[in-house]
Amino acid sequence: MSATTADLAIHAEGLVKRFGETTALDGVDLEVPRGTVLGVLGPNGAGKTTAVRILSTLLGADAGHATVGGYDVQSQAHQVRQLIGLTGQYAAVDEALTGAENLLLIGRLLGLERSAAKRRAQDLLSDFDLVDAGHRAAGTYSGGMRRRLDLAASLVGRPRILYLDEPTTGLDPRARNDLWDIIRGLVADDVTVLLTTQYLEEADELAGQIVVIDHGRVIARGTPDELKAMTGTRTLAVRPENHTHVPTVRVVVAELASVEPDVNGQLVTAPITDSAILPLVVRRLDDAGVTVTELNLRTSSLDEVFLSLTGKPAEPDRGHDTNQAERIPA
Secondary structure (H helix, E strand, O other): OOHHHHHHEEEEEEEEEEOOEEEEEEEEEEEEEEEEEEEEEOOOOOHHHHHHHHOOOOOOOOEEEEOOOOEEEOOOOOHHOOOEEEEOOOOOOOOEEEHHHHHHHHHHOOOOOOHHHHHHHHHHHOOOOOOOOOEEEEOOOOHHHHHHHHHHEEEEEEEEOOEEEEOOOOOOOOHHHHHHHHHHHHHOOOOEEEEEEOOHHHHHOOOOEEEEEOOOOEEEEEEEEEHHOOOEEEEEEEEEHHHHHHHHHHHHHHHOOOOOEEEEEEEEEEEEOOOOHHHHHHHHHOOOOOOEEEEEEEEEEHHHHHHHOOOOOOOOOOOOOOOHHHHOOO
C-alpha cells in the first residue's frame, strides 16, 4: 500500500460477496489515489461490476471494509452517494425525454433549483457537444451520443469520484476516442475515476494503475508498463518485403525463438526472452537473401499480459459480465 489512507479517494480491504454458491468477490483490495484513474480488468464474470456496486452503495459486502471519500460505504452510504457518479454498462437515460430534459430532471432530483438545474444542463450539453441535439428525444441519439448523455447525467451533481463500468462498450473508434478525451478532462479537473473495461487499449490509454481481477480475486496490479514487464517476454516482429519469403522468415524465427511463430499476412511474430536473438535473425535472413520492411522487438502488450494472467483473451464485444450477479439493472 503506497498511499496513506488520507490520500485515497477509494480504499477497500478484503471485500467478499457471495450469491448463493457463487463467490463473486473473494477478498479484494483496492486503492485509488485522489485525481487518478484506476483501471479494473478481468474476464466476464470476474467480479468487476460487483465491486463497483459495493463501492457505489448499491450492494452490501458480506465481509471486508471500504471507504469512499473517507466515508464508510455501508454505515455512511448517504455521504458516499453525495460524492459519486456512476455510468453503468447500459445507458440509463429516459428515451422519451430530450437530452436537456434528462439532465434537468436529474438536477431537480438532486435538489437544484429549476434555474440552477437548467443552467447545469446547458453547461453539460455544451461540454459534451450535445447542444444541437439537446431538444431531441434521447431515443433518436446514436450510440456515441447516448453514452455522452449518460456520462453527462452522472456529472450533474459535480461528483468528485466517478465509476465508469465499461463505458465505451459498443462504441465505434471515433466515439470511443471522444469519450476518452472527456475522461482525461475530468481527471485533469481532479476527478477520481474507477474504470472497469475489457478494452485493454482503453486501460493503457487512461489508467495510471491497473488491477486485474479473476474469479473474484486480484491476481495482478501495477502500472501498465509494470504489468507488461510481468510476462518476462518481448515480441519479435518481422515483415519481409516479398510475400514469398514469409515461409523462410517463419522457419528462421521458429528455430531461433524455439517457438512456433504467429503469421498474419506478411507479419511474423513470436515471443522471446533473449534480446540477443535479434542480431541472429538479421544475419540468418541476410544469408538467405531476405529483405525486410519491418524488424522490431517490443514489450508485451496488455492483451498478451491479460492472456498470460487469466488464460483467456479479452472479450470486448460481449460488453458485460455473463454472471447474472454482475449486472446492474437499468
